Amino acid sequence: MKSMVIEKNGFDGLKLISREAPLPGPRQVLLRVRAVGLNYRDVEIVLGSYHTPFKFPLVPMSDCLGEVIEVGKNVTRVKKGDRAVVAFWERWHDGSFDASVAGAPLGGPSDGVLSEQFLTSEDRLVVVPPEINDIEAASLPCAASTAWNALVTSGGVKPGEVVLVQGTGGVSLFAMQFAEMAGAQVVITSGSDEKLEKLTTPGVLGKVNYKRYPNWSAEILKLTNGRGVDHVLEVGGPQSFEQSLKSIRPGGQINVIGYLGGVDGGFNPLDIFRKQATVRGIPVGSRRMLQELVQAMASTKTKPMIDSVTHWTNAAEALQHLHSGKHFGKVILSF
Structure with a gap:
């Protein structure tokens, strides 16, 4: 079988190699991979900017949809x-x-x-219903689970609440969709008017270009008549956290997910006390959360937002596209 490995840091460090196809042992499952979803984490690992270094050669990517082609003994799921x-x-x-x-x-x-093939424990798998196709399913495991954990499992989002999502990356777009599924409204920040214009769903309460309004929390408060939002999906990091704190209502929630704005910056911890804010880190999600969101998307016929689909052997080009920030929605590799 063919596999892609990282041999060295950099987009040119990806290499297509041949490996012997694995055989499943007890409670293991062999998948024929049909589609792979990219996350910004994958870009950082390839470039060597991820906070944890890994040994190479390494097969990258975490999200895929596969067809079960062989099962080991005692597989029941x-x-x-x-x-x-x-x-x-x-x-x-x-x-x-x-x-x-x-x-x-x-x-x-x-x-x-x-x-081309991937061996895994059956405990890691969630069966996908026919309402979700291969490309759509491959977009779900990391970004969608993170959004579901933040808003549904941990956040308990309710109808009538207001959710602030930062940017138009995978986690933010899934959070927008899950908020609307729950009957909540959404406020979106982005540095691109072009991307903001693409968000026209009925649940969008307002949009703010943070480049035009560096003190964007003031605009969020205007949109909510001074009350503030109930939930924040914080993907920017330390530099945007202070603005997130100013944007929430007393007792609101901030879900810390990423650091796209960098790792430098600070805020006054007393502001958390003053707002009586709930602040939590979101480490993606469990298998149970992935199963719940798959079922929810299938039953509501909610479709992930897909930016582009590229053949998997062109992974370097797809990663460069994701790194450029020009994408809108998930970048997928097909087989």
Whole structure:
């Protein structure tokens, strides 16, 4: 079988190699990979800017949709012919997150899914119903689970609440869709008017260009008549956190997810006390959360926003496109 590996840092460090196809052992499943979804984490690992260095060669990527082509002994959760997505964490199946037992995520340090075939434990799999196609399903495991965890599982979003999403990346767009599914309204910030104009769904309460309004929390308060939002999906990092704190209502929630704005910056911790804010880190999501969101999207016929689909052997070009920030929606590799 063919696999893509990172041999050195840089987009030119990806190499297509041949490997012997693996055989499933007890409770293991062999997938024929049909589609792979990219995340910004994958870009950082390839470039060497991720906060944790990994040993190379390494098969990258964590998100895929595969067809079950062979099962080992005692497999009960899936059968041959099923289509399934693979959960990000090795052993976080349900309940609260515990790093000491969650195991390794895919695409670093464990080998990822950018191969023609992928061997995994059956415990990691969620069967995908026919309402969701291969390309759509491959977009879900990391970004959608993160948004679902933040808003639904941990956040308990309710009808009539207001959710602030930062940017138009994968997590933010899924959060917008899940908020609307729950009957909440959404306020969106972005540095691109062109991207903001594409967001025309009925649940959008307002849009703010943070480049035009550096003190964008003031605009958020105007949109909410001075009240503030109930939930924030914080993807910018330390530089935007202070603005997020100013944007929430007393007792509001901030879900810390990323650091696209960098790792430098600061804020006054007393502001958390003054706002009586709930601040939590979101470590993607469990298999149970992935299963719940798959079922929710299938039953509501909600479709992920897909930016582009590229053949998997052109992974370097797809990663460069994601790195450029020109994408709108998920970037997918097809097989």
